[in-house]
Amino acid sequence: MTALQLVWFKRDLRLRDHAPLAEAAARGPVLGLYIYEPALLAAPDAHACQLAFVNDCLAELRAGLVALGGRLLIQRGEAVAVLDRLHAALPFGALWAHEETGNLLSFRRDQRVGRWARDRGLPFVEIPQNGVVRRLRDRDGWAARWHQRMARPLVPVPGRLHAPELPEDVVDEGVLTPEALGLSGRRPGAQRGGEDAGWQTLASFLKTRGVDYPRQMSSPLSAAEGCSRISPFLAWGALSVRQAHQAGARQQQRVAEDRRRAARDGRGPDGGRFDARWGRSLAAWQERLRWHCHFIQKLESAPGLERQNVNRAYDGMRPETPDPARLAAWAEGRTGWPLVDACMRCLDATGWINFRMRAMLLSVASYPLWLHWRAPGLHLARRFVDYEPGIHWAQVQMQAGVTGINTPRIYNPTKQAQDQDPEGVFIRRWVPELAAVPPAFVHAPWTMPPLTQRFCGVHIGRDYPPPVVDFARAIRGAKERLGRVRNSPAARAAAAVVLERHGSRRRSRWGRGPRRR
Numbered sequence: 001m002t003a004l005q006l007v008w009f010k011r012d013l014r015l016r017d018h019a020p021l022a023e024a025a026a027r028g029p030v031l032g033l034y035i036y037e038p039a040l041l042a043a044p045d046a047h048a049c050q051l052a053f054v055n056d057c058l059a060e061l062r063a064g065l066v067a068l069g070g071r072l073l074i075q076r077g078e079a080v081a082v083l084d085r086l087h088a089a090l091p092f093g094a095l096w097a098h099e100e101t102g103n104l105l106s107f108r109r110d111q112r113v114g115r116w117a118r119d120r121g122l123p124f125v126e127i128p129q130n131g132v133v134r135r136l137r138d139r140d141g142w143a144a145r146w147h148q149r150m151a152r153p154l155v156p157v158p159g160r161l162h163a164p165e166l167p168e169d170v171v172d173e174g175v176l177t178p179e180a181l182g183l184s185g186r187r188p189g190a191q192r193g194g195e196d197a198g199w200q201t202l203a204s205f206l207k208t209r210g211v212d213y214p215r216q217m218s219s220p221l222s223a224a225e226g227c228s229r230i231s232p233f234l235a236w237g238a239l240s241v242r243q244a245h246q247a248g249a250r251q252q253q254r255v256a257e258d259r260r261r262a263a264r265d266g267r268g269p270d271g272g273r274f275d276a277r278w279g280r281s282l283a284a285w286q287e288r289l290r291w292h293c294h295f296i297q298k299l300e301s302a303p304g305l306e307r308q309n310v311n312r313a314y315d316g317m318r319p320e321t322p323d324p325a326r327l328a329a330w331a332e333g334r335t336g337w338p339l340v341d342a343c344m345r346c347l348d349a350t351g352w353i354n355f356r357m358r359a360m361l362l363s364v365a366s367y368p369l370w371l372h373w374r375a376p377g378l379h380l381a382r383r384f385v386d387y388e389p390g391i392h393w394a395q396v397q398m399q400a401g402v403t404g405i406n407t408p409r410i411y412n413p414t415k416q417a418q419d420q421d422p423e424g425v426f427i428r429r430w431v432p433e434l435a436a437v438p439p440a441f442v443h444a445p446w447t448m449p450p451l452t453q454r455f456c457g458v459h460i461g462r463d464y465p466p467p468v469v470d471f472a473r474a475i476r477g478a479k480e481r482l483g484r485v486r487n488s489p490a491a492r493a494a495a496a497v498v499l500e501r502h503g504s505r506r507r508s509r510w511g512r513g514p515r516r517r
Contacts, residue, residue: 002028003093004164006086009034009072010106012098012129012237013057014195015064017154019127020096025158028093032065032072034058035082036173041181043105045306045381045389048178049187049351050236053385056193057238058175064195070161074173076181079109080116087120089167095122098129098237101300103389104307130241131293132300132390139503142297146290150245187351190385191232198233202244205229206251206282213281219420220343223354228285231352231386234292245289252282296390298502306393307374311498313491314402317481318372326369329468330361331379333431336467338443339417340364342430344383349430351385356420362399363411368474370481373400394502401482404495405503408482410475417443433464 005024009032012018024030040046062072075082083095095117100106110126117124128134131146166172178184191197205228216226233239255278262274299305309315329335333344343357353361358380365376377396381387401408421427424442428435434442436456441448445458446466453459460466485491 004028004090005030006092006095007032008095008097009061010097010100010237011102011235012100012240013054013061013193014198014238014240015061015068015157016195017129017240017243018098018157019129019155020098020125022155022158023125023127024094024096025161029162029164030070030158031090031092031164032061032070033082033086034061034072034074035079036074036076036176036181037079037109038076039078039105039109040103041183043103044378045103045387046183047382048183048185049190049383049385050387051178051181051183052186053190053193053232054236055175055177056197057195057236060194060196062175065161065163068158068161069163071163071166073166073170074175075171076173076176080112083113083116086170087122089170090164093123095124097124097126099126099132099134101132101296101390104303107303129237130296131290132296134300136297136301138500139297142294143290143504146293150242150289152242154240154243154246187349187383187385189350191229191352193232193236193238195233195238198230198239201233202228202230202239202247206247210281210285211275211277214284217354218356220339220346220354220357220426221421223357224352227354229352231388235386235388241289241292245286248282248286248289252279252286255279255282292388292391294504295394296388298394299390301501305397306377306389309402310397310502311402311404311491311494313404313488313494314485317402317485318366318370320372320374322371322375323369326468327365327371327375327379329465330365330369330371330376334465335364335369335413336446336465337364337413337417337471338424338427338431338434338445339421340413342421342427345430346426347380347383351383356416358395359399359409360411360413360416362396363409364413366400367410367478367482368469368471370474370478373397373402401486403498403502404486404491405499408479408486410478412471414444414471431464434458 005028007021007024007030015021021030041051058072058074065072075086100110114124128149131149133142133145136142178186209225210228213226216222230239230244234241234244258274259279302310330340331344333341333348335341340361343353343361347353361380362373362376365371366373373396377393381392384392397403398406399409417427424439427442434445437445437448437458438452438456441452445464446460448460458464
């Protein structure tokens, strides 16, 4: 009799392009497993908004497996304990999973599962699902390996699965609500999860929404529509990076054909005018898919990245215990800088904000407020439905200026407001107490004369706070402190090591960092 194959779903909640599922199905009957793990659910970077998205994915995955003749068993408990109980009740011949680059808790969990499997002589097969390379010695040639992985054929969905009957003592818990797991605080405007929703979102971007991607991605006014918005589907595995890359490549081929047709007869495929913006937009977006894996690779190579400075020369530069009043003002959207507060409130409602605004939020926390990056990083992790630890913590440290290999990026929130929300539309939507403020003052309401405040009915200090600190003075002090560390021999020496271990080997024509899709 062929041994049962157990497929452990984690951050890979899909049927298509799922190598562990296909490999297991080729070897015998298959049982899918998902585990609600208390330690991960209670982690300081976890939130119910993420679980709600995961649950959407699980419901669709569960139905898809049943349609194929399979089953998704859902259990609650720590992974080793669940696997041990299940193996005793329903012995399986191999455990299959995708490689995962998660937070430190999941890293250590996977180590424990590996030891458990080895102790029992049980094969635990982990298969890569993106461009991240496990046990990578150096970054030389990494980009070429990424392209090789992205070019491999997508793994087809098994034609038919054969699921075992469950013993009476194996309880299928089903999809559990956040409330049933002791979590609360959904994001009412958050994206819904699921493989089908991921494909629909990707298709709409590649067909229509992405035409002006490089221009629209920076402003919170246009980014919600102009960005692809597939980041949560990538983060939780409802789509694979390879699926996105190959769909983008197919669209690039179609655009190239349209360009040739337009050059020949002056018209596009539908008889309309060819839009030349597509070429640049798709190239920029494809580059950011590569950056997606580039940053996750940093955490794969240095699992402690989420808790300590990648460049240890910066240890002690900022107090590890944050100023509680400053942290609260920033986290609750009441800093007195309207665009900062609008972005934070938007995050509370939707679980998403575009990359430039994420960078601005971290810059404000790191420089004028001079907060250690760990507490703001955890707060944002809990706000993001698309929380991807590898991207997140590498970006947090980069924006905080503690890598030593990146130019410090200090965002002036007033200038960003003027550049990215010139009429104050986004600000007025998310900070309604400023709705009546005249356009000349909506980006810096503390500069309103008393008479203007009385006229519009918005009194600074009563209806809306003044800036929590003097920006110019705080930035001067931050630059001085940062400069002393950055220019020290210890920081320079450590930066060379960081660059060798984590630095990209090629320069992007679209910039040095990823943009949230």
